[in-house]
Amino acid sequence: MHRTIFTTPVVSTLLRGFSLAWLRLAGWTVQGQLAPEARKSVFIAAPHTSNWDLPYTLFAAFALRLTPYWMGKASIFRFPFGGLMRYLGGIPVDRSKSSNLVSASAEALQAADGPVQLIVPPEGTRSKTVYWKTGFYWIAATAKLPIVMAYMDYPRKLVGLGPLFTPSGDIEADMAQIKRYYAQYKGKNSDQFTHE
Template sequence: MQTRTIFKTPLVSGFFRLVFMALTRLRGWRIEGEKPKDKKYVLIAAPHTSNWDFPTMMAASFILGLDVHWIGKHTLFPAGPFGALMRWFGGIGIDRRKKHNTVEQMVANFNERDELVVIITPEGTRSKVNHWKAGFYHIAVGAGVPIYMAYVDTNLNVVGMGPAFHPTGDYEKDIVEIRSFYADKRGFRPHSE
């Protein structure tokens, strides 16, 4: 299993860290928070309203020194150089044809590694949704890892790393607390209420 990503490739990650720090300052943005001490966690990123969310979170990941991974369909990771490139960018392939679902496959990934940070957008889409997808929560519960809350807030020109949330197993109760953290955060293209 390939474990070295772009975020752990010294010259590349150092270069991108400097570039993204400069671009962030030039655009009048700032990064809040710091790299979590935990070695394994689910990182949720919200609000997800624009295609700019991905490069913005990637920039924050380089600046904070995070080694983030993302989940993709297994067909994005073929044998050969393209699959290796996708894994180097932090991708983890999930085979939806298997009897084990995405949550079980990701829990297995957490159990197989000493360090793993998986970034997930709980909304699952850039469109306005009333209910977040619960997969991120069930992955964290199944793997016994905390959930960290990353955010974009265009009101303040901030990208940040929020606090750790330790799920209790009571999704209905916990999701209220998690979503309340994001209540005052405004994405790049805010959804009309």
């Protein structure tokens, strides 16, 4: 995995202090902590309904002492912001090309020599969508890693880490259980998020 702002020693320490102060001043509460067995894991990032989700996710990641990488559409990695997005932990995904993203992501997670959390929004977009993409599930199952059910609730100003989830292989039953968990949270644009 490439070097990021989270793995740059002095910078990450300073930004953790800033993030904790900013979240506190903005009225947000950070909940949970990363379990030792989830040092390498796949994070669900839901609900994902706004561009504001990225900065809040970054602040929360510093506050929780995470080593996150996140997937974003390739267009946000174009000049002049591409280098910055990668430094913030971004990994570009070209949705127009068919590639084996699941295998490549699972291999990268297994090969990483330190802690790494791959953040994947199941909706795959900030726009309203009825169906969740299952990439996060198959990446975790292939890499034999836990899924961390991370959340962001705008009305209550809560951000944090929920329980760990281990894929059973029965994707329909597992997805139903995961979606039931997320029914309690609302995104910034709550009408764009469905847990059905």
